[in-house]
Amino acid sequence: MKVYFINLDRSPERLEWFLKQTEGMDLNLVRVPAVDARELPEVELNRLRALSSGRNSLSAAELGCFLSHRKAWEMVVADNAPWAFIAEDDIHFSCDAGGFLRSHDWIPVGADIVKGEATLKRVEMGHKVEATPFGHELRRLISYHFCAGGYFLTPWTARRLLAVTEQHCEPVDEIIFSPKYGILGELHALQLMPAICMQDNFVSGSSPNEKMVSTLETDRVHFHRFDPTSARLRGWRKIPRELGRIGRQVAVSLRRSALLATKHIIFKTVPFHPN
Template identity: 40%
Template sequence: MTIPCYYINLDRSTDRDAAFRAECARVGIEPVRVPAVDGRALPEDVVAAMGPRTSGEYGVGYGEIGCFLSHVRLWEMVVAQAQDWAFVSEDDIHFASNAAEFLRSSDWLPADADLVKAETVFQRVLMDKRPATSAFGHGLFRLCSAHGGTAGYFVSRRGAQKLLDQTSAACDPVDQLMFNPRLGIAGDLSIWQLEPAICVQDYLVTASDRHSGVESMVNAAPRLFHPEGGRSAKPKGFERRVMGPLRKLAGLAERLVTNTVTSRKFRKVPVEIDGVRFVAAGKAGTP
């Protein structure tokens, strides 16, 4: 059974819609557009009601609220239409040349998976050193740490229902809700990672001819609800001068110990676009 490819696109973003459709045509994918929720068009009382639903860990603005509600809309579609699996995409990604193979059947997907992350944002993530299985030349690893981004992921009907249940009283950046165990949701989901990834957001491939200057609309929007001491709060004074470097050293030590003495490893997930293998934002090479 084929897996539908849904993509989120604002009605006013006709240029992004055209660019994404062209990208899908390039690799042989037939996408289905789902109108995005425009955070700026929401009634102010709806926006204000989201404030108490935030965790305080991250800044949240119109962009984050609209993006969160757009993904909720898609999860509801997957559940309502009783689809076993769906691929969810945002409208600013580039695909690997073999991406369409992953949509022709769901047979390759792990039986216990709720989510399979198909993109990379090039942050260091914790995974087993060896894949549990593989599909079309890509390894499938259990994702054991946070990995930002919601620009491309496979979601099962069971996973969509879990997400709806567990985010019914939440409103944070949707990628953190889905893929960061700190917020208490990802730990209850079976999440896998494709390596190499099969898609990446446009702003991360600035060294490639594929880059078209499409920026993240979420990141460009101002924040309405600001964290107080959360992860995205700007560090000050002693926190910036002393604790920041100490945390970096602690993270380095954790990665070194984990990579050396356990069966898992922190590493960046690469992606290949038009024959160029990216291992970091705008950088090609060997991971």
């Protein structure tokens, strides 16, 4: 199985770190030269933002990330192997990740995508354990699990994502892993527990690796500070949106409580054990 990892040409330190981390794993690595947001013309940025629902005011770095994942999906489709793994270059792998990344034999028939990553948020998953490869559980992923730093997918799933993103542009993790704003509800999506990878900003905590500081996050914070679209969501204009958010949270909590009581789902943080 090929491991496609996304890396900017101007981030050689990330490339060195990723290759050093995977050294000895005997992986089939393919570097995906990331789309550099600094080189995107304003007309292209505006075209992509026009494809957004308007809920998200997307920074140039977020759009570069979006296009970089599309580039990886195109490579997966062209290769047409049964499964591939897509990684961002800031992820940390667990000590047993190699077994999952060398072969797809452990993935159940009928699955479309497997999220190998964990974050620090709780997510909703199926109560049934669908498989236990290498001592890890595979459960159906039901709710939005943000971040797209490490996931397995089939060429069919990659083609579906490419088709959707021809006319729809949102943060890439929403498109893949949100049932409301993306295509998660269309897919047989599974979650690995414990996860085999986690992005650096979650692993490092309050003392992040200086080489791995997220250029996307830095750009996003700066963009939203000065973007007039984001500014419209501040102050009293934010009240209707917040009221709607609270109402949705109450509805989700009631639904989740009912499903938990009947043992249809579990709701927990996906663990991750780094090297």
